[in-house]
Amino acid sequence: MHVAVIGLGLIGGSLLRALRAAGHRVTGYDADPATRELAGAAGSIADAAAGAELVVLAVPLPVLPGVLAELAAFDGLVTDVTSVKDPVRELTIKSGLRRYVGGHPMAGKETSGFAAADPALFAGCAWVLCLEPGETALDDWLTLAALFTTLGARVVPVTAAEHDRAVAQISHVPHLFAAALARQLDGNPLAGALAAGSFRDGTRVAATRAELIVAMCAGNATAVHSVLRNLIDDLKAMDEALANDALTPLVELGGSLRRAWPARGGEPVEMPVSVDGLLALGRDGGWVTAVAENRVSVTTMRPETGRNGS
Amino acid sequence: MHVAVIGLGLIGGSLLRALRAAGHRVTGYDADPATRELAGAAGSIADAAAGAELVVLAVPLPVLPGVLAELAAFDGLVTDVTSVKDPVRELTIKSGLRRYVGGHPMAGKETSGFAAADPALFAGCAWVLCLEPGETALDDWLTLAALFTTLGARVVPVTAAEHDRAVAQISHVPHLFAAALARQLDGNPLAGALAAGSFRDGTRVAATRAELIVAMCAGNATAVHSVLRNLIDDLKAMDEALANDALTPLVELGGSLRRAWPARGGEPVEMPVSVDGLLALGRDGGWVTAVAENRVSVTTMRPETGRNGS
Numbered sequence: 001m002h003v004a005v006i007g008l009g010l011i012g013g014s015l016l017r018a019l020r021a022a023g024h025r026v027t028g029y030d031a032d033p034a035t036r037e038l039a040g041a042a043g044s045i046a047d048a049a050a051g052a053e054l055v056v057l058a059v060p061l062p063v064l065p066g067v068l069a070e071l072a073a074f075d076g077l078v079t080d081v082t083s084v085k086d087p088v089r090e091l092t093i094k095s096g097l098r099r100y101v102g103g104h105p106m107a108g109k110e111t112s113g114f115a116a117a118d119p120a121l122f123a124g125c126a127w128v129l130c131l132e133p134g135e136t137a138l139d140d141w142l143t144l145a146a147l148f149t150t151l152g153a154r155v156v157p158v159t160a161a162e163h164d165r166a167v168a169q170i171s172h173v174p175h176l177f178a179a180a181l182a183r184q185l186d187g188n189p190l191a192g193a194l195a196a197g198s199f200r201d202g203t204r205v206a207a208t209r210a211e212l213i214v215a216m217c218a219g220n221a222t223a224v225h226s227v228l229r230n231l232i233d234d235l236k237a238m239d240e241a242l243a244n245d246a247l248t249p250l251v252e253l254g255g256s257l258r259r260a261w262p263a264r265g266g267e268p269v270e271m272p273v274s275v276d277g278l279l280a281l282g283r284d285g286g287w288v289t290a291v292a293e294n295r296v297s298v299t300t301m302r303p304e305t306g307r308n309g310s
Numbered sequence: 311m312h313v314a315v316i317g318l319g320l321i322g323g324s325l326l327r328a329l330r331a332a333g334h335r336v337t338g339y340d341a342d343p344a345t346r347e348l349a350g351a352a353g354s355i356a357d358a359a360a361g362a363e364l365v366v367l368a369v370p371l372p373v374l375p376g377v378l379a380e381l382a383a384f385d386g387l388v389t390d391v392t393s394v395k396d397p398v399r400e401l402t403i404k405s406g407l408r409r410y411v412g413g414h415p416m417a418g419k420e421t422s423g424f425a426a427a428d429p430a431l432f433a434g435c436a437w438v439l440c441l442e443p444g445e446t447a448l449d450d451w452l453t454l455a456a457l458f459t460t461l462g463a464r465v466v467p468v469t470a471a472e473h474d475r476a477v478a479q480i481s482h483v484p485h486l487f488a489a490a491l492a493r494q495l496d497g498n499p500l501a502g503a504l505a506a507g508s509f510r511d512g513t514r515v516a517a518t519r520a521e522l523i524v525a526m527c528a529g530n531a532t533a534v535h536s537v538l539r540n541l542i543d544d545l546k547a548m549d550e551a552l553a554n555d556a557l558t559p560l561v562e563l564g565g566s567l568r569r570a571w572p573a574r575g576g577e578p579v580e581m582p583v584s585v586d587g588l589l590a591l592g593r594d595g596g597w598v599t600a601v602a603e604n605r606v607s608v609t610t611m612r613p614e615t616g617r618n619g620s
Contacts, residue, residue: 106504126504156503163504169494170505174512177487179564180544184479184537185571186563189595189611192571193466194436194473195480196416197515202484204511206568210561217552227494228549232542234490239538242527251520253496254489258516261495261502285499301499 001147004028004052006067008039011081011107012058013117018151021119027052031063035114045070052076054147056103061219064088068095077140079103083167084219085130085160101140102130102160104167105153123152126287131157133275142273146291154287154299157278161223168223173231175213176224178206265299311457314338314362316377318349321391321417322368323427328461331429337362341373345424355380362386364457366413371529374398378405387450389413393477394529395440395470411450412440412470414477415463433462436597441467443585452583456601464597464609467588471533478533483541485523486534488516575609 001024005016008030016039019026028041029048035041042048049055049071057080059067064082068091071078077099082088085102092100106126127148131141145155158166182203185192217224234250241247268289271277273296281287281298290297311334315326318340326349329336338351339358345351352358359365359381367390369377374392378401381388387409392398395412402410416436437458441451455465468476492513495502527534544560551557578599581587583606591597591608600607 106506126506128504154503156500158500162500166498166501166504169498169501170509174491174508176545176548176561177491177512178508178568179561180541180548181484181487182564182568182571183544183560184541185567188476188479189573190466190468190472190593191476191479192573193464193592193595193597193611194416194438194476195571196436198484198488199480201511201514202487203564203568203571205508206561206564208565210558210565213561213565214557217557218555221552224552225549228545228552231490231494232545232549234493235486235538235542235545238486238490239535239542242531242534242538245528247524247527248520250493251486251489251516251523254492254513254516255518255520255523257495258488258492258513261492261505261513263499263502282503283500285503287503301503 001025001054002027002052003054003056003147004048005056005058006045006048007031007057007059007063008035008041008114008117009058010112010114010116010121011105012056013039013114014107014119014121015056015058015081015151017117017119018122019147022150030114031059038114046073049074049076054079054143056081061087061215064091065095068092068097072096075099077101077143079129079144081105083216085128085163086222087219089130089132089160099137099140101136101144102128102163103144103148104128104163105148120152122148125153126156127153128156128158128163130160130163131275131278131282132159133279136275138273138275141278142291142296145288145296149288149290154289156287157282159279162283164220164223165227168220168227172217172220172224173227175205175208176217176228177231178203179213182206263301265301268297268299270295270297311335311364312337312362313364313366313457314358315366315368316355316358317341317367317369317373318345318351318424318427319368320422320424320426321415321431322366323349323424324417324429324431325366325368325391325461327427327429328432329457332460340424341369348424356383359384359386364389364453366391371397371525374401375405378402378407382406385409387411387453389439389454391415393526395438395473396532397529399440399442399470409447409450411446411454412438412473413454413458414438414473415458430462432458435463436466437463438466438468438473440470440473441585441588441592442469443589446585448583448585451588452601452606455598455606459598459600464599466597467592469589472593474530474533475537478530478537482527482530482534483537485515485518486527486538487541488513489523492516573611575611578607578609580605580607 005012005028016028027048054077107121286300288296315322315338326338337358364387417431596610598606
């Protein structure tokens with residue numbers, strides 16, 4: 001397959017190297033001339049995309065509209081790796097792209113830039129691929145699922161809205177919780193002197209660069225608002241339950257869910273391909289491990305045998 | 311010094327062994343006959359306390375009133391290791407104890423029971439010793455500070471109310487935050503499949519046994535209510551700031567506080583002993599490292615050289 005990767009930071013660069021290592025023809029482009037030199041990339045987006053069957057957009061959200069404008073003439077398949085999906089979907093609809101499938105590899109980010117690119121970055125990682133009923137072409141979705149599963153990713157089929165809500169729940173709002181907890185130390189060195197494990201863990205991601213936290217929350221504002229308000233209601237319920245000696249069930253539920261996480265997947269099984277079937281798989285916490293003609297191999301969850309997360 | 315330790319679980323057992331290793335005469339008592347046998351303990355609280363200069367109460371809060379009743383005739387110094395201080399202070403006042411100084415060693419708790427007791431448990435740990443202006447005898451406070459600093463503890467002088475608020479901030483409410491975040495997985499296996507580092511860290515202490523979380527929050531209800539409501543207001547402010555593009559300063563403050571934690575202490579210096587001076591030291595995040603006649607060696611904070619927490 002001929003793939004063009006636009007944006008060669010950690011994710012784009014790792015994908016370029018992983019696809020080349022898997023024997024694909026890969027062209028690339030990055031706004032930074034030194035990165036282009038290092039990656040053996042093309043001199044323009046149009047040059048990188050010329051003749052490609054697939055373009056992967058691996059640029060930050062604010063840069064996307066400009067890149068989409070330069071791809072107006074491209075009639076192949078397009079995906080992206082942006083961490084928010086509904087806003088990107090709207091941009092691609094506006095830009096007139098016919099064959100877009102939203103993607104989001106949930107891959108590590110401690111380092112950045114092409115120099116940190118790692119062709120093994122996607123082995124074992126969850127790679128969300130959006131599937132919008134009545135909108136996404138199932139064949140296009142399967143093409144991407146086949147490609148990314150061969151890189152070792154667990155491909156999770158969801159709608160853009162489901163993705164955005166889930167990442168608000170498990171990543172964006174947890175960053176705001178950590179920031180709020182860390183602010184308890186403001187003008188309060190005594191608390192800092194007594195703080196130990198629960199503070200250390202609960203505030204760890206507060207040390208993330210502020211502009212990254214703000215960008216991911218602002219880019220996913222609708223879902224973040226909704227999840228944050230739900231959680232504020234949960235905390236109010238805990239406050240009330242504490243006064244009424246009724247805290248136990250609220251705390252027990254959180255504990256049993258945490259102890260059962262991450263859920264252990266069963267042995268892969270095959271299932272026929274359908275939009276509804278794939279979306280049900282994703283909602284149940286399962287994923288696609290391989291794609292064959294008209295069938296996918298999938299891993300489904302066995303919630304009854306959840307194991308202890310560390 | 312002759313010390314009696316009542317309650318020989320992880321903390322009481324470790325203290326008994328640490329004091330014996332330091333050459334003190336130590337008697338003990340535990341409600342469990344097998345533990346008494348294992349620890350070479352006395353057959354009753356009265357027998358353990360007979361002739362002791364200091365009694366350390368290392369029993370759970372609900373058991374304390376009964377133990378205090380059995381110590382009605384004891385006229386020596388009494389301290390405790392309970393994780394909440396104002397409710398214990400009220401109990402000791404009611405029980406008529408004349409020489410009580412509240413204590414709370416912030417020591418590890420992954421294991422429990424006398425079998426897990428470790429004489430090195432207190433090396434480097436923060437050991438809160440309560441100092442109530444006009445109430446605590448400074449000589450008694452210094453006797454305990456001298457004893458626990460020789461076990462390697464950093465002795466932190468605070469009032470009971472200051473202690474209770476600080477532990478609500480850095481431990482009790484963080485457990486409720488973790489439980490609330492973990493509950494996002496309820497009926498939501500998709501979120502569990504996508505969850506990674508920020509969810510793992512932010513929810514780790516949710517896996518603590520529910521009865522322990524409830525006991526510590528209920529035992530410190532006044533401070534937990536106040537801190538939880540403040541934090542709910544902070545989260546509401548973040549929700550509003552997100553809508554107004556004003557999130558950055560709120561998130562930046564949490565980040566800079568977290569990156570500066572834990573603060574690095576300066577070289578120990580000596581200071582004259584006074585209630586006000588000790589309480590100011592504790593409020594500033596400092597602690598006592600050794601006690602001499604009329605002077606204490608203390609470590610004060612150098613906030614300008616905060617180092618990165620991990």
